[in-house]
Amino acid sequence: MSSTGQTTASSVGAVADASRLVAFALRPKLRPARDETYAELVRRFHHDDGFAELVKAICLGLDLVILDADDRHGLVVASSEESVFAVRMTDYARRSGGEGKAAERVLHALAHLGAATLAYPRPADLSNPAYVGRVTVNGVEAFVREACRRLSEAAAEAGDDVDPSADTPDLETAWRVYQRRAATPGSGDGRRVASSTIGIVGKALTFLADQGMLVKRSEEDGGTYATTSRYRIQVAEAGSRMFAELLSLGITEITDGTGTLTPVEWTDQTVSQL
Amino acid sequence: MSPLAVTLTCMEVEFEPGRPFDDAASDLISDRALTSAGFAQRVKALATTAPLHDLDARKAQVQSADYTVYQMAELALHAIDLVTIAMDFDTGARPVSVLKDLAAGVTAQAPDRALAEHQRVASWVLENLLNVGSTDRGFRTVYGLTGPGGYERRTFDFKLLEETRGLDGDLYLRASNEAVNVLVGALEVDLEAAHIAADVRLDILIKRGRLSEAQAAAQNARYRTIQYGEMLRQRLEATSRDVRNVDWAQAMPAFIDEALAHIEGRYRAENAILVNLTEVRDTADTPARKAHAARLVDLVSDCLRRHDQLQAGLQTAGRRFRAEQDRQTFAPGPIRAALDLHAQLLQPVLTRPVAEADVPLLRFFSPAAGLIVPHALRLVDLFEGLITPPAERDPLGGLIEDPEIELDEEPPRFPGASYEHLASLLDLDPAAPQRLSGLLADARARQSEDPDAEDLPLLVVVRVLALAAQEIGVARRHHDATVLIALDDGTVLQDPAFAGADLLVARAEVLQTRSGDTQPIVLETADGSHWASDGTETIDAGPTNVKPEGNMNSNMIQENAP
Numbered sequence: 001m002s003s004t005g006q007t008t009a010s011s012v013g014a015v016a017d018a019s020r021l022v023a024f025a026l027r028p029k030l031r032p033a034r035d036e037t038y039a040e041l042v043r044r045f046h047h048d049d050g051f052a053e054l055v056k057a058i059c060l061g062l063d064l065v066i067l068d069a070d071d072r073h074g075l076v077v078a079s080s081e082e083s084v085f086a087v088r089m090t091d092y093a094r095r096s097g098g099e100g101k102a103a104e105r106v107l108h109a110l111a112h113l114g115a116a117t118l119a120y121p122r123p124a125d126l127s128n129p130a131y132v133g134r135v136t137v138n139g140v141e142a143f144v145r146e147a148c149r150r151l152s153e154a155a156a157e158a159g160d161d162v163d164p165s166a167d168t169p170d171l172e173t174a175w176r177v178y179q180r181r182a183a184t185p186g187s188g189d190g191r192r193v194a195s196s197t198i199g200i201v202g203k204a205l206t207f208l209a210d211q212g213m214l215v216k217r218s219e220e221d222g223g224t225y226a227t228t229s230r231y232r233i234q235v236a237e238a239g240s241r242m243f244a245e246l247l248s249l250g251i252t253e254i255t256d257g258t259g260t261l262t263p264v265e266w267t268d269q270t271v272s273q274l
Numbered sequence: 275m276s277p278l279a280v281t282l283t284c285m286e287v288e289f290e291p292g293r294p295f296d297d298a299a300s301d302l303i304s305d306r307a308l309t310s311a312g313f314a315q316r317v318k319a320l321a322t323t324a325p326l327h328d329l330d331a332r333k334a335q336v337q338s339a340d341y342t343v344y345q346m347a348e349l350a351l352h353a354i355d356l357v358t359i360a361m362d363f364d365t366g367a368r369p370v371s372v373l374k375d376l377a378a379g380v381t382a383q384a385p386d387r388a389l390a391e392h393q394r395v396a397s398w399v400l401e402n403l404l405n406v407g408s409t410d411r412g413f414r415t416v417y418g419l420t421g422p423g424g425y426e427r428r429t430f431d432f433k434l435l436e437e438t439r440g441l442d443g444d445l446y447l448r449a450s451n452e453a454v455n456v457l458v459g460a461l462e463v464d465l466e467a468a469h470i471a472a473d474v475r476l477d478i479l480i481k482r483g484r485l486s487e488a489q490a491a492a493q494n495a496r497y498r499t500i501q502y503g504e505m506l507r508q509r510l511e512a513t514s515r516d517v518r519n520v521d522w523a524q525a526m527p528a529f530i531d532e533a534l535a536h537i538e539g540r541y542r543a544e545n546a547i548l549v550n551l552t553e554v555r556d557t558a559d560t561p562a563r564k565a566h567a568a569r570l571v572d573l574v575s576d577c578l579r580r581h582d583q584l585q586a587g588l589q590t591a592g593r594r595f596r597a598e599q600d601r602q603t604f605a606p607g608p609i610r611a612a613l614d615l616h617a618q619l620l621q622p623v624l625t626r627p628v629a630e631a632d633v634p635l636l637r638f639f640s641p642a643a644g645l646i647v648p649h650a651l652r653l654v655d656l657f658e659g660l661i662t663p664p665a666e667r668d669p670l671g672g673l674i675e676d677p678e679i680e681l682d683e684e685p686p687r688f689p690g691a692s693y694e695h696l697a698s699l700l701d702l703d704p705a706a707p708q709r710l711s712g713l714l715a716d717a718r719a720r721q722s723e724d725p726d727a728e729d730l731p732l733l734v735v736v737r738v739l740a741l742a743a744q745e746i747g748v749a750r751r752h753h754d755a756t757v758l759i760a761l762d763d764g765t766v767l768q769d770p771a772f773a774g775a776d777l778l779v780a781r782a783e784v785l786q787t788r789s790g791d792t793q794p795i796v797l798e799t800a801d802g803s804h805w806a807s808d809g810t811e812t813i814d815a816g817p818t819n820v821k822p823e824g825n826m827n828s829n830m831i832q833e834n835a836p
Binding site for chain 1: 369404406409410411412416426427428429430431436437438439445613614615616618619620621622623624625626627628629630631632633634635636637638639640641642643644645646647648
């Protein structure tokens with residue numbers, strides 16, 4: 001770092017350092033606490049504006065977006081849609097590409113969304129950096145299934161619980177697709193069936209743990225994981241992108257941020273009732 | 275096994291789309307629309323039996339054995355029956371025991387066949403009921419309805435048997451709602467109403483004394499009990515998993531109240547039936563009638579037992595949920611509002627058709643899943659990888675080398691030369707004690723002459739300090755003639771390197787006392803004073819000019835006045 005705190009853009013050494021920081025960001029399991037060089041580069045990113053500009057420029061060129069830089073999780077970057085670093089659904093889950101496989105893609109993505117929702121159930125949890133969520137494979141599966149069940153109940157009450165048309169399978173609603181898929185079929189040898197919803201959720205959580213976003217705690221409940229600070233940032237980014245997309249389709253709406261999961265006021269009467 | 279696809283095309287009305295209606299006709303249509311819901315139910319009820327008929331249709335196609343002798347639909351019904359009866363509030367039926375009981379049913383149909391075949395048939399039936407091999411493990415039927423927009427085809431998905439994991443992680447079988455409906459041969463109806471109806475029918479039949487018909491009714495009542503229990507179980511389980519999604523203020527207490535009231539009502543009704551039945555049994559005139567009544571008593575008791583279980587489950591539900599609620603209420607409060615993942619993302623997207631949900635979900639998936647760094651393959655690496663001969667490995671593994679262990683001795687703190695100088699320094703004349711300061715001066719002089727004698731003054735101090743705590747007993751036991759002692763007479767040491775008392779160092783003679791003499795030894799000093807001791811050793815120290823107020827242990831020292 002130069003004594004003035006300014007780095008000249010032409011400095012070859014500074015570019016090398018900035019690129020190294022981006023390279024660190026591409027290794028999500030590495031943390032500044034474990035690597036002296038990384039920690040130094042993150043500090044420099046915070047204090048040296050010229051250096052920060054360089055890092056941003058390099059990320060821009062690589063189709064990456066900087067989400068956060070912190071001592072705990074280092075530099076967190078997200079890929080834009082066309083980046084080579086983006087995880088593509090077709091790479092993630094085989095046999096999910098092409099037309100007519102939308103149901104398969106939806107199931108895999110729902111597993112990720114369900115995991116994020118269960119990890120950060122309230123809006124406040126997502127904005128609280130100290131919050132550590134805890135998810136289990138069975139828990140995420142049951143959570144999404146329950147959401148589907150409630151929708152099916154609501155549909156039945158509203159009287160539009162019509163079975164999907166046989167000619168246009170893509171018009172089947174997402175909850176119906178999820179509900180239809182078996183949760184835990186036996187495979188004969190005790191292993192998970194990959195195409196079951198438990199299998200799909202298990203794959204999602206294992207993948208996230210490999211990405212340094214979850215930490216495996218135990219084998220309980222099909223696999224118990226705790227969230228890392230990195231996951232919170234990535235979920236917030238992913239959520240806002242999806243929210244923008246939903247808004248443009250007119251599917252969701254902006255709320256006052258108090259959350260919709262029922263708040264409960266306990267009175268003496270309700271307590272005695274139970 | 276191919277997933278089942280039964281096509282039921284049912285036209286209830288002869289109706290040509292495109293023909294203009296008059297008023298009467300449109301009234302007719304709206305009536306039909308009302309009844310079409312009931313019609314769909316009948317079609318679905320019909321469809322749920324299709325997998326059972328399908329078994330009989332396909333048994334001839336099994337290549338490995340001749341299954342045509344078995345009545346597969348009966349066996350399937352039997353299997354569903356077994357699972358349903360074995361199901362209770364907590365767990366389902368164990369597949370092993372279901373297979374065993376089912377094999378017994380198979381044996382009854384063809385006793386001359388081998389036992390192994392019976393078991394194969396039983397597992398074939400069970401697998402087909404689960405529809406192993408299809409992704410959903412369920413069945414799908416396409417049916418059609420005539421609506422205002424013309425004839426529409428719809429799909430109906432259902433399961434007969436489901437595999438679920440119990441608390442212990444084992445697989446259990448549970449019969450679905452549709453499967454129980456197949457058993458009782460009824461349409462989808464309100465469960466509580468059906469339950470009450472079954473009990474009323476049973477009651478009436480018993481009161482009229484038609485016991486053989488009452489048995490079927492009792493069986494029916496039991497199926498309804500099981501079905502109701504299953505519904506409650508699902509509801510309670512779902513809410514306990516996801517407590518925040520439940521309206522605790524109104525919906526849940528109301529639900530529990532309602533369920534408890536229903537169970538209470540059933541309990542009362544069935545108890546009354548049981549009283550009637552016992553009376554019938556006890557007053558029955560023929561043995562056959564008595565046996566009938568006894569079986570009925572068993573069935574109704576089973577219903578009552580299940581109700582007990584349900585009630586217990588409902589009563590503990592409140593406590594369980596309250597504990598869960600407490601845990602969540604004391605979570606840290608909100609800091610600032612952000613995205614509500616559940617209400618703003620998950621729920622809206624679930625309600626959308628698959629094609630529409632696909633794009634937003636992929637928007638979420640990509641950033642949430644993180645990054646993937648593509649592997650860049652260099653030709654050099656590939657080439658090297660290919661030409662490297664595989665490393666040959668000894669199947670027994672490499673030799674284990676014995677580690678050479680060297681004794682790592684700590685080097686002595688002071689060199690040998692220092693010890694030699696120390697010995698000569700302390701080789702004092704018993705008659706000429708020395709002060710520590712004098713010894714130190716001597717040691718420094720020796721050290722400056724002999725460069726090998728490192729840290730000699732320190733060594734002298736350490737040794738002299740040890741002498742101050744000298745135990746005389748050891749020297750006496752060893753019959754040593756003299757012993758070195760150091761004592762503090764209050765003089766302060768004036769030294770650049772060390773501080774403390776200027777100890778007096780002397781070599782004292784050990785006087786051996788008379789053996790066996792236990793009386794205190796009296797030491798005589800030169801000036802004629804005496805010290806008495808209850809110790810056993812006496813020392814005759816050389817002449818000194820100090821008073822014996824030494825900082826000694828408990829040993830007596832005889833001092834000679836100068």
